[in-house]
Amino acid sequence: MTEIASEHNAVHQTTATAPVVTLHGVAKRFANGTLALDQLDLAIRHGEFVSLLGPSGCGKSTALRLIAGLGEPTRGSISWSGTKSKEHRRNKPEVGFVFQEPTLMPWATVFRNVMLPLELEGVEHRLATKRATEALERVGLASFRGSYPRELSGGMKMRVSIARALVTDPPLLLMDEPFAALDEITRFKLNNDLLELWREVGHTVIFVTHSVFESVYLSNRIIVMTPRPGRVFTELTVDAPYPRDESFRTSSEYARHCRIASQALSRAMATAS
């Protein structure tokens, strides 16, 4: 075991895989004057599982929303490459977005909720039905297609939300603290399921979290952010091999990565105050 975690401030790296999305000097100032992000440089490469780690208020959710196309950066730019593009949407490829809340339509069944992205994109009904069925099977909820969201537990609702995000088969999956509101047992289970899905589907994931443990467990790269204004403090590589499972969660290697990430996080917070 050579280098367990490498820590460096250089964001732009030359690697074999091309970036899916690159943020150049992105700043975001809200109407109330809050500077949420400043000078944010970020390159997400194809197939990566990247976590944005930081305390609340560090603008990590804002960064994710900008990448999703919700709002425009005040300064800087976001560029796309290496994915199929839709000209009418500024070359932004399709993204799947999972919110912190399950964000399901309470009046629609599980199946109709998963169908929604396909219906909005005008996918032909028979094909849409097939893909929605597959997406529900992938998250293990095929038998709940006729249920209404309120009849499901919190973990199941989150699975539906993930199925909906994956139903359009997006090259980029954006997740905004999706498991923060769940209990630990459910969160661990969904962490494992998410990793399995990621290995199966092979999409790129950007995962926002304030949990050191979750970020180390899931990602190959952790971007540690500073608060007010949000910018990259440092980035860490977690080079433990996949598949990762419960034995990784209890390994000394995991603990070491967590310690490094925790230290980086506390230094990031110290720079802010």
Add this chain to the structure above:
Amino acid sequence: MVSDADHPPLRGGATIGWSRIVLPIVTLALGVVAWDVVVRVNDIPPFILPGPGLVAATVVSDWPVLWDSLLVTLATTFYGLALALAGGVGLAILFNQSRLIEHSLYPYAVILQVTPVVAVAPLLLIYLPQQAAVLACAWIVAFFPILANTTLGLNSVDRNLVDMFEIYGASRIKVLLRLKLPAALPYMLGGLKIAGGLSLVGAVVAEIAAGSAGAGSGLAYRIAESAYRLNIARMFAALILLSITGVAIFFALSLVSYLLLRRWHESVLPGER
């Protein structure tokens, strides 16, 4: 991502509220008996206060007249409510789509609501044919709760769901039809329940106003007419029919609300203990 770890919560059964059915009936019976006793003991003449027996006999003997009048009032109430629903929801959608229209018109909707309809009815009777004037009164009082509630509902949509529709490039019309209107439905139905009773009030007020002008044949007109003739028993009979109509409208609208919301909205789902 296959799991059977999380089960949906069990659904609790509704407790049968026998007291909610039996107790009002007992109260009613006691009230009728007391009424009868007061009339008999004090030997009150029927042109001042008829006993319950005489009122019941009048309902039967005057049924053909009362029934025809009831149909007229019901028709007015129903059309008034239908127009209020169309107008209220239509205006709410218009306000939701355009701030300019909302700011231009909303104050006048409020003015229409706060001006007592009793005061407006005689004027309307001068400018409109009688039937139209009565209908207009029913509409004026019924449409505002629908407008106000639907506006509230359209503005209470989950922000994350709005973002999700934006991510998938949904058009304005799709956001309205697939997201805003379903989300506003419970609010709109709440407004409709209030409007049902108010529509009857509007119809009655206008009929009374019209009746004093010497025309009309609705139930309220029968009450006014009977008053001139000191036919107090028929006044009571017509009044009772009006009350029953109001209650029936309320229950009918509650049933509509229940049928539309029973699968998903908390307001009509059984509580779990």
